[in-house]
Amino acid sequence: MTPARASGSPALSGPPRIEQGQPVGEIVGICYKPAGAVRGPQFDRIALERGLLIADYGLDGDAKGGHPERQLNLLDAESLPTLAGQGYDVTLGQMGEQIRLRGIDFSALAEGTRLRLGAAVVEITSRRNGCARFEAVQGLPRSVPLGVMARVVESGEIRLGDAAEPI
Secondary structure (H helix, E strand, C coil): CCEEEECCCCCCCCCCCCCCCCCCEEEEEEEECECCCCCCCCCCEEEECEEEEECCCEECCECCCCCCCCCEEEEEHHHHHHHHHCCCCCCCCCCCCCEEEECCCHHHCCCCCEEEECCEEEEEEEECCCCHHHHHHHCCCCCCCCCEEEEEEECEEEECCCEEEEC
16 A cells, blocks of 8 residues: 545435446545544545455455445545535545545445446445534534445455446
8 A cells, every 4th residue: 555644315225327337437536544543633544546445344454444334435526526615625535435436426326236446346335424523523514425335345456547337
């Protein structure tokens, strides 16, 4: 890994509306919460150029890894201008995400949809809802679209610029 310092929706349902195998996006941000990070006024995140997604865990080295359903927070980059306009800090990691994707419409993907991210495969488990910690860090309501939660089903390396596609 190459680190660099980084300063209540319903569950998904219905069939995927995107053709499987069609490249639709790319990885534009990767970050993680290091083990032993001290809780401060912001999310403590380290930005990466590449990382390793580990099956049934999440992003290698991420203190948030290991939860059976919430191993990764995926956020679409297209939502960021709107969120920034509402006053949210959209600096990488400050939305609580580990991976940012461009070109992926999460509203078109059902729970259970699998995405190939670089050499890894993840499965969408639910829409992501903000928590009290998110609200405290942002100082704004948590009731905004925050992407989806996913679990890693096939280990593999991811890098900035890697393709993201439903499979």
